[in-house]
Amino acid sequence: MSEILGVIDPIAVRFLGIKVHWYGVIIGLAIMLALYLAVSEGKRQGLRPDDFYDYLLYALPIALICARIYYVIFQWDYYKRFPAEIYRIWDGGIAIYGGLLGALLVLVIFCKKRQLSPWLFLDVIAPTVILAQGIGRWGNFINQEAHGEAVSRIFLVQMHLPNFIIEQMNIGGTYYQPTFLYESVWDILGFLVLILLRHRKKLFKQGEIFLTYVAWYSFGRFFIEGMRTDSLMLLGLRVSQWLSVILFIGALSTIIYRRLNNKHLPWYLVVQKDDDQA
Known part of the structure; x- marks a missing residue:
C-alpha cells in the first residue's frame, strides 16, 4: 500500500x-x-463433498468464458473493430451475470449426469x-x-x-x-x-x-x-x-x-x- x-x-x-x-x-x-x-x-x-469439488472444476472455466462472452456481446461495436482483443481477458472485461448463467447451465447438466x-x-x-x-x-x-x-x-x-x-x-x-x-x-x-x-x-x-x-x-x-x-x-x-x-x-x-x-x-x-x- x-x-x-x-x-x-x-x-x-x-x-x-x-x-x-x-x-x-x-x-x-x-x-x-x-x-x-x-x-x-x-x-x-x-x-457428497466430491459432488461440489467436481462441479467447481467444470463450472469455473465455463463461468469465466461465459462472463467474457457476455461482456463482448454488449461491447461488440468495439470488439468487431479489434477482434484480436476478444481473448485478452487479462486486460479486464468480464460480467458477473454472464458467469452466473454459465455456472447455472453447467449445474443443470452436472446434476442430470449425477442424478x-x-x-x-x-x-x-x-x-x-x-x-x-x-x-x-x-x-x-x-x-x-x-x-x-x-x-x-x-x-x-x-x-x-x-x-x-x-x-x-x-x-x-x-x-x-x-x-x-x-x-x-x-x-x-x-x-x-x-x-x-x-x-x-x-x-x-x-x-x-x-x-x-x-x-x-x-x-x-x-x-x-x-x-x-x-x-x-x-x-x-x-x-x-x-x-x-x-x-x-x-x-x-x-x-x-x-x-x-x-x-x-x-x-x-x-x-x-x-x-x-x-
Whole structure:
C-alpha cells in the first residue's frame, strides 16, 4: 500500500517477473470459502463433498468464458473493430451475470449426469455464491473499478467510511461513489438472511432458497447498477438492469407457480430426520 498516496497497489506479489493481483487473490479466497460452506451444508442435505469439488472444476472455466462472452456481446461495436482483443481477458472485461448463467447451465447438466436434484444443489450453494460475490467486490475496490459518479470528499467522509476506502475512491484526483461497497454490503446481508432462515422448518420448499437469492440479488443490483458509470447499455437502460428486472420477476413468479401447481414439493429440510424427530 502506498502511504503517500493512500492508494492500494493492485499487485499483491511480485516475484521473478510474475505478478499476482489482489483481485485474483480475493476471488480465489472467496471461492474457497464458498466451497467450504457448501460442502458443510451439503453433508446435512445428503450430498457428497466430491459432488461440489467436481462441479467447481467444470463450472469455473465455463463461468469465466461465459462472463467474457457476455461482456463482448454488449461491447461488440468495439470488439468487431479489434477482434484480436476478444481473448485478452487479462486486460479486464468480464460480467458477473454472464458467469452466473454459465455456472447455472453447467449445474443443470452436472446434476442430470449425477442424478442429483438441481433444486437442492442450487439451494445449498446459493447462500455461498452471494457471499463470494460480496467478497469479490473488494477486488473491484482495489482495482478502482465498478464505481459510481464523481462525488466530493466531504460526501464520502459524511458516510463515515474509513479513510482507506475514501482514499481508494480517489481516482486521478477525483472522488467517486463507492458502489462496490453498496453491492458488497447488500450481498453479505443477503447471505446472512438466507443462512438464518434456511433451517427453519416448513419455510422453504426445495428450490426456493435459490430463487430467493435470485430475487434478492437482482433487486439490489438493479438500483446499484443505476449508480455505476461503467455499465453495458442496451436500449437506453443498463443491460444488468434489464436482466435484474427479468430475474426478479421470474424468481418470484416461479416460487408462486410452483407452490400453486405442485402441492407435493419437498421441503428443503426433508432429509433432516433427526430434526423432524426432535
